[in-house]
Amino acid sequence: MLEEIVNPRKKLYPSGESCAHAQVRNVRQPAYEKVWLFILLTMAVTVFLFASPIKAWAAGGLEMSTSYPGITAKPGENLSFSVALQNSLGASLNADLSVTSIPDGWEGYFNGGGNQVSRVHVNSGGDGATVTFNVKIPDDVSEGTYPISLQADAGEGIVSAMDLVINVNEAAVGQSSFTSQYPELQGSPSTSFSFNTTLANNGAADQSYSLSAQAPEGWQVQFKPSGETNQVASLNVEAGQSQGIAITVTPAANATAGDYKISCSAASAGETLTTDLTVTITGTYDxxxxxxxxxxxxxxxxxxxxxxxxxxxxxxxxxxxxxxxxxxxxxxxxxxxxxxxxxxxxxxxxxxxxxxxxxxxxxxxxxxxxxxxxxxxxxxxxxxxxxxxxxxxVWGFVAVIIIIALAGGLVYVFRKYGRR
CATH class of the missing domain: 2.60.40.10 (Immunoglobulins)
Incomplete structure (x- = not known):
């Protein structure tokens, strides 16, 4: 009674709790419920994400790549990039190929199996797929750095992108070449002249070169890979590699003394390389x-x-x-x-x-x-x-006359004085 008199607002519940304690308990109970609700929602989201394996693989399941994404080229050059696509999703897929960004005036397209393609089938695992991306640089382009963006999209968020960087330079460091160790030789018309040349493919893709020569009428020019005996009209050179070529020049039988120019060419789909040879016929002297x-x-x-x-x-x-x-x-x-x-x-x-x-x-x-x-x-x-x-x-006649005269004189002498 005294407690009620002293603190008339304090009321005891049957459990022995005071009214204040009961109010505190009622306030804390909704907070605990919110914490448990947050934990349950987090677990549900986690289970949902792990229950969707395709979308989880999509971020890294398709990869587009090339060995040399940045190269140097010159205006007007045709470039080829070998593009590899790897699929780690566990099942093969079809991917749409596109050029998402390319400089104005440039041409770019994908090539596969000898045809221009826009979609490729990518096997799962190590096989994957390979296509070629071709770029045509305009002849009048200014020197500088130009980016190109490519994309492979298999749908459902399975996307891979790749950026290429092309540095355009008039005197491109990666320019291919066709050179001769000794471009000038001399000898007689009966001599067969052999020039040792080197064809270097400094581009980013393998090239097939067609070989030809411009020589004086009646002259013969033969191309043979170094160390081989067979004559060839074309040959393949891998990217970044070089090929030695022995060029044999045979003058015409009636070639006179003088200097003769022989222009040899190696032509690919994107460029024509030349090397000029000189034969000096010293002539034969007879x-x-x-x-x-x-x-x-x-x-x-x-x-x-x-x-x-x-x-x-x-x-x-x-x-x-x-x-x-x-x-x-x-x-x-x-x-x-x-x-x-x-x-x-x-x-x-x-x-x-x-x-x-x-x-x-x-x-x-x-x-x-x-x-x-x-x-x-x-x-x-x-x-x-x-x-x-x-x-x-006349002297013979004189001699004959003298002889006859002498003979006649002797006859006369014998006749006149012979009897005496």
Whole structure:
């Protein structure tokens, strides 16, 4: 009673709790219910997420990639990227391919099996799928860095994207090349010239090159892979690799001395590479000396000049300069030439020159040898002429008359003085 008098608002419940304690208990009970409700909702969401395995795999189940996503190229070049798609979802799928971003004026498309494609079947596991993404860079594009975005979408949130970066440079570091170790060779027309060349594919994709050459008429050009004997008209070079090529050049049989250019080309789908070769024909040097008839004998008289026509022929493939004529004759003889020096004798040509031979005044009847030589700084020729020295007919008559006169005189003497 005293407690009720002192604190008339305090009321005891049958359980012995005061009214204040009962109010506190009533306030705390709804808070506990909210905590348990939050825990139950969290567990439900977790169970729901783990109960949806396809959507959980979707974030990483399809992957699009390429070995070289950033390359350097030049304006007007055609590029090819090998794009691999990996599927780790446990089941094969079909993915739509698209170019989500590409610079204005550029062309880009996917290629597979020799055809342009927009959808690809991707097997599950290690096989996956592979397509080629082709890019055509405009000829008038400015130097700089250009991004391209690609996407593969299999639906239901299964998406993979990939970014490419192309650095356009007029003097692209990755530019392919066709070079020769020794681009200039020289020799005679009968020589087969062999050039060692290297074809380097510095691009991002394998290339097939068609080989050709522009050479003078009648010349032959052959291409052979280094170390092989078979002639080829085309060959494949893997990306980042090079191929040695032996180029054999055979001149025409009638090739004259001079410099000859041979332009060799290796053409692929995106570019044409060239290398220029030079063959210097030094020519062959061959000179012959004779007479127009081929007869190397003549008649002459002592102390009388006798002409003989000589034929000088250049049988080589190179022109001859300053062909000089000289002679060797018996003592007391004289030999002179109408043209002592032929300034130019073209290859394959013949020039006639007259020589004048004068036997010595004391030369008696008989055969003599006079040697004639024609020569330049490169070659020479020699001809031996047999000169038959004759006696004039009048002296023969004189001798006969003298002999007859002597015989007649003897007869007269014998007749007149013989009987005495």
């Amino acid at each position: 000179l012959s000396l004779s007479t127009p008839s081929g007869r190397l004998s003549l008649d002459a008289y002592a102390n009388k000049e006798t002409p003989v026509t000589l034929s000088i022929t250049n049988n080589g493939s190179a022109d001859l300069q300053n062909v000089s004529l000289t002679s060797s004759a018996p003592d007391g003889w004289n030999v002179r030439f109408e043209t002592p020096t032929v300034e130019t004798l073209p290859a394959g040509s013949t020039q006639e020159v007259t020589a004048y031979i004068t036997p010595g005044s004391d030369a008696i009847t008989g055969d003599y040898v006079t040697s004639i030589s024609a020569g330049s700084s490169e070659t020479s020729a020699k001809a031996d002429l047999r000169v038959s020295v004759k006696t004039h007919t």
